[in-house]
Every structure is written in structure tokens, then in C-alpha cells.
Amino acid sequence: MKLGRLNHVGVATPSIERSVATYRETMGAEVVRDPFDLPAQGVRVCFVDTPNSQIELIEPLGADSPIVKFLERNPEGGQHHVCFEVPDIEAAHTWFDGKGCRILGPTRIGAHGTPIFFLHPKDMGGVLTEIMESPKQAH
Numbered sequence: 001m002k003l004g005r006l007n008h009v010g011v012a013t014p015s016i017e018r019s020v021a022t023y024r025e026t027m028g029a030e031v032v033r034d035p036f037d038l039p040a041q042g043v044r045v046c047f048v049d050t051p052n053s054q055i056e057l058i059e060p061l062g063a064d065s066p067i068v069k070f071l072e073r074n075p076e077g078g079q080h081h082v083c084f085e086v087p088d089i090e091a092a093h094t095w096f097d098g099k100g101c102r103i104l105g106p107t108r109i110g111a112h113g114t115p116i117f118f119l120h121p122k123d124m125g126g127v128l129t130e131i132m133e134s135p136k137q138a139h
């Protein structure tokens with residue numbers, strides 16, 4: 001399995017609007033894309049571009065959002081997960097399964113429109129880890 005680039009760092013926030021203001025005013029982020037809802041994943045998402053990766057701001061969408069408990073523990077929000085790209089999500093799934101890592105839920109389409117899955121933080125040194133298939137290169 002070939003580990004690819006760090007695609008994004010997921011940051012949970014109680015307010016995407018407030019976090020965007022911080023990235024604009026304190027961090028000097030120029031291009032902050034419009035937020036969008038991912039109902040199937042229970043989050044509202046806003047990407048902040050950096051030169052070599054992204055910050056993925058995520059806000060709970062619905063009472064059963066997977067980040068509700070995280071925000072109960074961290075009311076101001078905080079670093080939630082990291083996401084690495086792989087060339088082939090199925091091969092990666094087989095790889096991590098073979099390594100005995102707990103894979104959380106089914107492989108599904110993530111915020112970049114490609115298949116993703118999550119690895120349990122307890123199997124990843126305390127870091128919730130998202131594995132994402134790299135977007136296909138436009139020809």
C-alpha cells in the first residue's frame with residue numbers, strides 16, 4: 001500500500017462562520033470556499049486552502065452527527081482527524097484490515113467526491129485517520 005499526500009486536516013467547530021473569520025483575519029487565508037452540507041455524513045464542510053493541503057472545517061449537521069460527542073468534549077472545537085490519499089481505496093481497505101485496524105463504517109463518498117473510510121483512533125496512535133482515494137487526474 002502506497003501512502004499518498006496529506007489531503008487535509010479535519011477541524012471540528014461549533015461555528016464554521018466563526019472559524020472562517022479566524023482563518024481570514026488571523027491566518028490571512030485568502031481563498032475560503034463556500035461551505036456545503038454533506039447530509040449523508042452528518043456534517044457541514046468548508047475547505048480552507050493552504051499551499052500544499054487544506055483545512056477541512058466541519059460543523060455538526062443534525063443531532064446524530066458523528067462529531068456531536070467530540071464537540072461536547074471540546075466545546076471550542078479542535079483538531080479532529082487527518083486525511084491521507086491512496087491510489088486505490090479497495091487495496092487500502094484490504095491492507096488496513098489485514099493490519100488489524102478497526103475500519104469505521106462502510107467505504108463511502110467523502111467531501112472531495114471520492115471514496116473514503118476512517119480508521120479508529122485507538123489503532124492509529126490516538127489520531128482518527130481518514131483514508132481517501134485520490135481524485136482522478138483530469139486529462
Ligand SMILES: CC[C@H](C(=O)O)C(=O)SCCNC(=O)CCNC(=O)[C@H](O)C(C)(C)COP(=O)(O)OP(=O)(O)OC[C@H]1O[C@@H](n2cnc3c(N)ncnc32)[C@H](O)[C@@H]1OP(=O)(O)O
Pocket residue numbers: 010038041043056058066067069070079080081083104109110111112116118120121122126127128130
Ligand atoms: C466524510 C466527510 C468528510 C471528508 O473528509 O470527506 C469528513 O471527514 S467528515 C468527519 C466526521 N466523520 C467521522 O468522524 C466519521 C468517523 N468517526 C467516528 O466513527 C466516530 O467519531 C468515532 C468512532 C471516531 C468516535 O466516536 P464518538 O465521538 O462517539 O466517541 P467514542 O466515545 O466512541 O470514542 C471512543 C474513543 O475514541 C476517542 N475519540 C473520539 N473521537 C476522536 C478523535 N476525533 N480523535 C481522537 N480520538 C477520538 C474518544 O476519546 C474515546 O477514547 P477514550 O480513551 O475511550 O475516551
Ligand SMILES: [Co+2]
Pocket residue numbers: 008010056081083130
Ligand atoms: Co475529512
